[in-house]
Amino acid sequence: MKTPTSVQPEVEALLERTKAIVAPGLATALRRVTPELRETVEVQLAGGGKMVRAGLVLLSAAACGGDDAKAVDGAVAIELVHNFSLVHDDIIDGDLERRHRPTVWAAHGVDRAIIAGDGLATLAFQVLLDVPSEQRANAASLLADATQAMIAGQAQDMAFERRGSVTLAECLEMVSGKTAALVRCAACLGAVLSGASDPTISALWEFGHHLGIAFQAVDDLLGIWGAPDATGKPVGNDLRRRKKTIPVCIATSHGVELPASFTTSTEPIDDGDVGTLMDVLESCGARSATIDLSERHVRDALAVLQRAPLADGPRGQLRELANFVVGRDR
């Protein structure tokens, strides 16, 4: 797995361009949220984020002969759904900080965070459905399905925390919802809005699916072994929460017994336990197997991308974005 310390200039330019196109649309959309919630939703959006999903929407439109004008509302909508999920997930996970800033519930309380998230999710559908068109209705339908799949994944993730062990198949099904659902929706939403053919949409959907799984595998590696300075979270953060991440499920699926502090206890996990767990996951090969899994899914994503009937410029940019997403260190 590549772990560059700085973003490649092409990808940086791509993400800057995405932000320049999507941020005004987001700002306009947020004006439709009631003034009582405006500050609360702005806390979330001000955090920024890389807007990778929005970038996928714009590129998937360009790859199918569409343009930014056709795709921008899709990019705005996907960022709104993504941010809605972060606001609610931060409540559920009890996270106090995101991107080195207080989370919405930490800054404004749980009650306001609940309805602020609701407002962001609803706004996504308003933005897409404002202008009547068959393509936009299809895009909204796809986004609703992806949102439901994301919620299902989140529910599974929560249920897994209370279980001693989870198979790798169960874990990957959860990841397919929690993370990959929105990435694959992003990867084909621009194509849908541009009126692309079904096979092209399907190919981009599959590209996004593999990219989403790879994305989560990298996230899981960072959640255990990532540098706290870069991730903004303590070492072994996901282990402390007994998260049944990909490395953990690879280990248990291979019959590795994890310490009882992780599998059966409900006591807080201390630094010593975290260290032991990290050692076990490393020495049994689960860490490197997770890297392999991530690389396999990136390869599959890029292979699908290569075969799809897409414009070559945007195809190359989708490839760069995919490599960036799995090569990041935060």
Next chain:
Amino acid sequence: MKTPTSVQPEVEALLERTKAIVAPGLATALRRVTPELRETVEVQLAGGGKMVRAGLVLLSAAACGGDDAKAVDGAVAIELVHNFSLVHDDIIDGDLERRHRPTVWAAHGVDRAIIAGDGLATLAFQVLLDVPSEQRANAASLLADATQAMIAGQAQDMAFERRGSVTLAECLEMVSGKTAALVRCAACLGAVLSGASDPTISALWEFGHHLGIAFQAVDDLLGIWGAPDATGKPVGNDLRRRKKTIPVCIATSHGVELPASFTTSTEPIDDGDVGTLMDVLESCGARSATIDLSERHVRDALAVLQRAPLADGPRGQLRELANFVVGRDR
């Protein structure tokens, strides 16, 4: 204000018929929610509810020459959004019981209640957008706008609890969002799905708007003076929460000074304070003015209904349903 102890047989038959048509659609929709959340959302839906909003959707279709088949998904969607709002509101209000049963968060915890509500809201858009059609896309757009207005009203309601006084105009603006938005959406959604003309849709929208305001005025009266056996809530419940309801805002808008325990204190309000507040609101005429306001809005609703170009049978049923909604005692 009529306060019948039993529902008129025609309305009872109407609501039974609505339930018979909508319940199977709701059950089918709920199968798309992940098994991890199925039980949680079923806790909410099992409570039943009167399905007044679903009834409005079906009747507004029939009144415009549409039929149940065209309208049923709209009725299902509106009940899903309504129930999503109840699940999240119960968390925010800290309510332990609804319809004499434990609320979702009380039964399954706040975390699961948050995502169960998210799942219900998302499902509403899936149901409407599953089948591509211009009418269904319009209906989904209308529902998204109504949902955002409802969220705005809820945010205002929360902000008002922390304020000493609120004008009647501010209160009615809040009510126009929190309650009336979904009622007026319900009242015209069937018409939209049946391809009715814009003036007809507008008339039903206005009918629903007045009905929604009247509905909330009655709710506010019940929230202060309703019989606990019927409402399932303690006497003066809304006063204990310092809710700036219509009777309260009518009083303060007329220069009536409410006790400091209600306006400026943050201490819990005791039974004695509640009794005093009830007396003040009664003796200053705020209770009867709220009854007047409710009756005025029902009259306006029925006048709009009478003028609109609707089929006479369903028009009569819409009238009965409106009278029932404002005449209820729970």
